[in-house]
Amino acid sequence: MPRGDVTALGHTARMVLVANGRDDVLALLRHGSGPRPRFDPGLAGGLRAWLEDAACAVVTARGEDAPALFLGPRRFFGAPASADVDADAEPFPPPLVTACLVHALFRQIVTTGAVGDPLRDGVDALSVEPSRAELVRHIGSLPEAEREALSASLAVQVQHLIDLTPRFAPGWLPRTHDRLAIPLAGGRVVLCGVFDLLVGAPVAGTSSLCAVGVTSGGPWARARRVLHYVALLETLRSGHPPFRLALLHAAAGRCRVEDVWEEHLGAVVSHLVQRLSEMAGAHV
Amino acid sequence: MSEDVAPGGLTDTLLAPVAVVDAAAWHDAMAGIPEALAGVAGRHPGGGPCRLTDFHIRRALNPPDGGAGVAPFAWSARTSRRALGLAAVRLLVAGQVRSPAQGVRAAVAQGTSWVRHQGRPLSGMDRWLGELPPAARAAVGADAVTWATRLWGAVDWTSFERAPLIGRDHWWDSPHSSLLALRGRADVRAGAVHLVTLSGSRRASVRTELSVVALVEALRSRDGIMPGRVVGWWPDSGHLVRVEVEPAVLKKGVEAVEAALRWGHVRAAA
Known part of the structure; x- marks a missing residue:
């Protein structure tokens, strides 16, 4: 059993487990090798129907010919740490730069288990994505003092991630940056999200996956809700949510693990419906 | 349809x-x-x-929109993931590797080995992979692993009468x-x-x-x-x-x- 403390958090009084190292995280994610939980087969359909109604209201308000509306966590839960930064004035606020590098380095840790020079490796990893070219140029143009501060921050966060990220056996099928895009209202509203890490083999009719999220800053509660949101998208994609979620806070070096419950998914859907209704109202 | x-x-x-x-x-x-x-x-x-x-x-x-032109093709994590991912799935179905990650590693290693040893005509992707620093190659591999795992996990490969x-x-x-x-x-x-x-x-x-x-x-x-x-x-x-x-x-x-x-x-x- 993991050494971590067991803490009850949140209004649902479900257990959130605190993991103190990568062995704890692995043990909590493994959760024994017994049968995985089964969810109501009608759950995904019910959640989708609820969302479809709200999405159709948005389409009605925007007009049938409006281009597809792609909505991600930022639209539903606000921006993370950089929320108070004017994007026009500063297209790459420091928290965003750090977050992008930390996520790139997390992928490297999962893939290879090691990081050399964090800043150099992070920039190298981002450089193979043309969509990150501007960010890479920005990092390259930082004054020496800012680069040193960034490098020092990354070194701390990377060490935390190395300490907390399990070494998954190949059979766990670890895959990073797994994108989800769930169309509603005939594709005119698309809910988007990304799993930082997904492990486990899909098994028909069973919740067999675990998801790991990484946050490099910002409110813990927001990061947790975003992880619940992506779990909802997985439910809509495959019919089943991941059965367990881990959230790694790279800056603080802590990790909490929790089961996914129908209440989590229902709470997220309720929030999305509320936000979609507000969007629809804003167009009327 | x-x-x-x-x-x-x-x-x-x-x-x-x-x-x-x-x-x-x-x-x-x-x-x-x-x-x-x-x-x-x-x-x-x-x-x-x-x-x-x-x-x-x-x-x-x-x-x-606006009649934008076509950007010239360039190798990237996005443009290489299918080729590497398919190579991995091929190895998996043939039973030569046990996971998508092993398959992608094998595919990348084969390509970069060809680059090192000049053993056969190189593909553009192999040359590109061979010139990448390790962290960039790991990022490319990570993208390909995800692509391959999704395909590998979505199909029951034992169901086909012929491979x-x-x-x-x-x-x-x-x-x-x-x-x-x-x-x-x-x-x-x-x-x-x-x-x-x-x-x-x-x-x-x-x-x-x-x-x-x-x-x-x-x-x-x-x-x-x-x-x-x-x-x-x-x-x-x-x-x-x-x-x-x-x-x-x-x-x-x-x-x-x-x-x-x-x-x-x-x-x-x-």
């Missing part, structure tokens, strides 16, 4: 019996298509040879015009059924795009065997689109090729 949201049904969709098409109607539909395509190719705005791929078809059917072909794109070279070649991209081919992994948003043109895959199969067929079904699959959402091949599908495919040739941004053969 139909669409559903049953991700667990991908294997069933691939294995479902293929509808029988009347041979005479099929023969009539095929008559004259190669000649007609060659004629259109000879008149296309850019002149010169054109090798049409799914990319050109997609762009022609969904022109970018499916994985990742073999088919080209049709026009016998009537040296100017024209068409590529049909499919990630898994099981008999007369072809699976195409799709990315990007769901779009109204997707059935037409998949019709071109059926058209290429029909044009390549030397023994009159008809393609049966083309299945499009979005891993991001789990949606499937099925195109049951019939004469009307061929017509749609021809129209798509004509649209791509008219679009005029088809690159000349390298």
